[in-house]
Amino acid sequence: MADKNNIRLFRGILAAGFLCVMIGISLIIALPAKKTAGFLVVFFIVLMFLSASVIYFSLIIKKAVLLYIGLNLLIFSIVSEVMVTRLIPLEFTNIWPIVMVSCGLTLIPCGYLKFERLRTIYLIPAAALIFLGTVFILFAYHIIKIPFRRFVAYMWPVILICSGIFLIAYYLYSQKNTSAIMQDSDDGEIR
Numbered sequence: 001m002a003d004k005n006n007i008r009l010f011r012g013i014l015a016a017g018f019l020c021v022m023i024g025i026s027l028i029i030a031l032p033a034k035k036t037a038g039f040l041v042v043f044f045i046v047l048m049f050l051s052a053s054v055i056y057f058s059l060i061i062k063k064a065v066l067l068y069i070g071l072n073l074l075i076f077s078i079v080s081e082v083m084v085t086r087l088i089p090l091e092f093t094n095i096w097p098i099v100m101v102s103c104g105l106t107l108i109p110c111g112y113l114k115f116e117r118l119r120t121i122y123l124i125p126a127a128a129l130i131f132l133g134t135v136f137i138l139f140a141y142h143i144i145k146i147p148f149r150r151f152v153a154y155m156w157p158v159i160l161i162c163s164g165i166f167l168i169a170y171y172l173y174s175q176k177n178t179s180a181i182m183q184d185s186d187d188g189e190i191r
Contacts, residue, residue: 011060018052025078040084047077064114071106075099097136104129124170 025048051073058066079099083090104126111122139148152159 014059015056018056022049022052041081044077044081044084048074048081051077059113062113064110067113068106068110071109072103075102075106094140097133097140099133100136101130101133104131104133120170120174 051070054066054070054073058064058070076099079090079095082088083092083095107122107126107129108118111119111126114122136148138144139151144151
């Protein structure tokens, strides 16, 4: 009986935490937005609350896919709200690399939720998305002055060499730590 009460208490604390965070984010974004389209502001605030509830339930039932969807939906709704309210003047051509990095970042807690520890099966794609998104951010915000097309045309051999070194290092790491290698179990499921 005491365990059920503790579980309810901690779930209530989790729900209250999500509610406080969502109300705070909504107020920070919506208060300066008096001159913008009211419907879109309300729509994205409702979307933020829906995504927070998806995150909450994914943590309760321990589903990594729902956590990934909820986190990315939350990030999408916050970024869209910022774009609609013109809180920060952003355009989609500059946003998509940031979304790519956020997709990589959200893979990390999802992998941790699924396996209850960090595994390379989630860290490698997360690192790739974060790295590629960061490179695209450098070009989208003109930190690197040369056009992306010219950069790829001249640097593709270096990119190929770095990719090969990464794959060799991953192979050597996998050989040293057999838990990093995906193995088939007797029931045919990959672990």
